[in-house]
Amino acid sequence: MPSYKLIYFETRGQAEPARLLFAAGGLQYDDVRLTREQWKELKPKTPMGQLPILEVDGTAICQSKAIARLIAKEVGMAGKTPLEQARADMIADTVDELAAPCQTFYTLADRNKAEVLKKEFVEKTLPRAVALFEKFASAEGYFVGNSLTWADVTFFAFMDWVITAIPGDHLKGCENLKKVMDNVSSNQGIAKYLKERPETPY
Incomplete structure (x- = not known):
């Protein structure tokens, strides 16, 4: 190994x-x-x-x-077929795009501007993204197939950080995504x- x-x-x-x-x-x-x-x-x-x-x-x-x-x-956990692997990559890439602005408002020297960017992210960017992800997640709580993939884990890692850093019910009404979070966190x-x-x- x-x-x-x-x-x-x-x-x-x-x-x-x-x-x-x-x-x-x-x-x-x-x-x-x-x-x-x-x-x-x-x-x-x-x-x-x-x-x-x-x-x-x-x-x-x-x-x-x-x-x-x-x-x-x-x-x-990469996906069982080439198509599943591509779908997992798609979700992971989209999470990466969503996470990019966070680095800006947490490292920007101008704190006033940083707070404006953070507010825009929380009130506009994040809700739109969460609504999109909700459509891709299954009712069983998986983005790909019927078992955990790195797409679920990547989404969990980002949202786990968001919930810690910016407290709030960011997944309100998103039952599929809540199930994704539960499936990942309950993995032994x-x-x-x-x-x-x-x-x-x-």
């Missing part, structure tokens, strides 16, 4: 889908969480100058989506991980 080392910051962020997938599949890995100071020292030595990085038997893989997709394939490996994972601000 390959040796895995996942390198990221002391946050959930873009590495959380990978951590959840590792947990769901019961794969052992080294969860390396860097401080900002440690990252400054390591950054010049990395392939793309960014995190997360997954080392597989010493070979570095960059980009969070590539990492999550690789793990999903390893644990049988993920439930154990969620109970034991380090407390982080985001």
